[in-house]
Ligand code: HEC
C-alpha cells in the first residue's frame with residue numbers, strides 16, 4: 386500500500402494537492418481480511434424463519450444467475466453491461482461492490498482482442514472498452530453531454546444516461562439484431578466520458594426503512610455546524626419524498642432500483658420498466674433524432690413484454706415472485722456489514738479514530754447512525770439502528786469530484802455522503818472507483834467548491850499517529 390499524508394487544501398483551490406509518498410508516514414492497511422467475517426448473510430430474523438430464508442436464498446440465486454437472450458433465463462439485451470447482478474456486486478460477497486478480478490473472464494493484457502469465455506460478449510461485434518481492465522474496477526459509463534456534429538461535447542445539451550457497454554449482436558441466440566457499441570474512445574477524446582462503480586447493498590433494507598422525518602431532524606441538528614457543511618436531499622420526481630439509493634441518492638426504493646438495474650444493466654424488461662432500453666441518443670433524447678431500437682432488436686427473447694413477470698401460476702412465494710421482487714427481497718434482507726473492534730491497529734487506535742472522525746467533522750456528512758421505523762417485513766429491519774455513516778443528503782464536492790451529470794435534484798458536483806459501513810472490505814473508492822487507497826479517497830474531498838474542505842483541512846492538521854487512528858477506524862468498518 387502506498388504511504389501518504391493527508392493533504393490540506395490551500396487558499397488557492399485550483400488543483401488537488403496530494404502529498405506524495407516521499408513524505409509519507411500514514412499507511413492504508415488495505416482490504417481487511419474476510420476470515421471470520423460472514424459478509425453477505427441474511428438478517429438473523431430471516432434466518433430464524435424457514436420460509437423467509439428460502440425466499441432469501443431464491444433471491445440470492447436469482448441475483449447470481451447469468452441471463453441469456455433466449456432459453457431458460459431469457460431477456461438479455463439487446464444492450465447490456467453484464468449478464469447478472471452478482472458479477473458487479475460481489476466484493477467481499479454477493480451483494481457487495483466491485484471485485485478486482487474475474488469481472489469479465491479472459492480480459493487479458495490485450496483486451497481489445499479477447500473473447501469473453503462465457504459468451505457474454507461475442508468477438509463478432511463487441512470490443513472490450515479501453516477502461517475495462519483485468520484488475521477492475523467494474524465501470525459503468527455515461528456521457529455527460531450530447532455531441533455537436535463536429536464531435537465535441539455540446540455543453541448546452543446535457544445527457545448523462547447510462548451508455549451500455551455491450552450488445553447482443555453476433556451472439557448465436559441474438560438473431561439478426563445488429564447494433565454498434567457506443568464510441569467510448571471518441572467520447573473520451575471529447576472529454577465527455579464518466580464512470581460509476583457499484584455501490585454495495587448490504588444493510589440496504591435498513592436504509593429503506595428510515596423515515597423522512599428522521600433524515601430531516603438529522604439535517605436540522607447539523608445546521609450551523611462549524612465545518613461549513615450544508616447539504617440537501619434529492620427527491621423522487623413522482624411523490625416528492627426523499628430518495629436515497631445510488632451515488633447521487635437518485636433512486637427512491639430497492640424495488641425501483643431492481644427494476645431499473647434489470648433493464649439498464651442487463652436489458653431485461655420487467656413490470657416497472659416495460660420497454661427494452663435504447664441508448665439515450667437512440668431513444669430520441671436531447672433532440673438526437675433517434676427513432677428507438679430497430680424492429681429486429683425487439684422481443685428477442687420471443688416471450689413478449691415484459692420479459693420478467695410475476696408468475697400467477699406459481700405455487701409459493703418464491704415461485705410466484707418476479708425476478709425483480711426476488712432481487713428486492715434478497716437485498717433488503719442482507720445484514721449490514723459487521724465491523725471489527727480490533728483490526729486493523731488494535732482496539733485503542735480504532736476507538737481514537739472513531740472520536741477523531743467526529744472531531745474533524747467527517748461525521749457531519751457521514752452520520753454514524755440513524756434509527757429505522759417499525760417494519761412489517763421482518764423484525765430485524767424494525768426499530769433498529771442503521772450504522773450507515775451517511776446523512777443520505779447530497780453535498781457539493783467540488784470540481785475535483787464533479788462528474789457534470791445531474792440526476793433529479795443532484796447537480797454535477799453533488800453526491801450522496803457515501804455510506805461508509807463495510808468500507809474495510811472495499812477495494813475501490815469514490816463514485817468512479819478512481820482509487821484503491823483510502824488516503825487518496827479522503828484527499829479527493831478537497832477541491833474548489835467542496836463542502837468538505839474545512840473538515841479535510843482539520844484532518845490534515847492532525848498528527849501522523851492521529852491520522853493513522855482515523856484510517857484504522859475506517860478500515861475496521
Ligand atoms: C455492470 C455492473 C452492474 C450490474 C450488472 C448491476 N449493477 Fe447494481 N449498481 C451498479 C452501479 C455502477 C451502481 C451505482 C449506480 C449509480 O448510482 O450511478 C449500482 C447500484 C445499485 C444499487 C444502489 C445501492 C445503493 O445503496 O446505492 C442497487 C440497489 C443495485 N445496484 C441493484 C442491482 C441489481 C438488483 C442488479 C441486477 C438486476 C444490479 N444492480 C446489476 C452496477 C451494476
Ligand code: HEC
Pocket residue numbers: 614632745746747748749750751780782786800801802803804805808813814815816817823826827830836837840841844859
Ligand atoms: C461535505 C460532506 C462530507 C464530509 C465533511 C466528508 N465526506 Fe466523505 N464523502 C462525502 C461524499 C459526498 C462522498 C462520495 C464522493 C464521490 O464518490 O464522489 C464521500 C466519500 C467518502 C469516502 C469513500 C467512500 C466510498 O464509498 O467510496 C471515504 C472513505 C470518506 N468519504 C471518508 C471521509 C472522511 C474520513 C472525512 C473526514 C475527513 C469525510 N469523508 C468528510 C461527503 C463528505
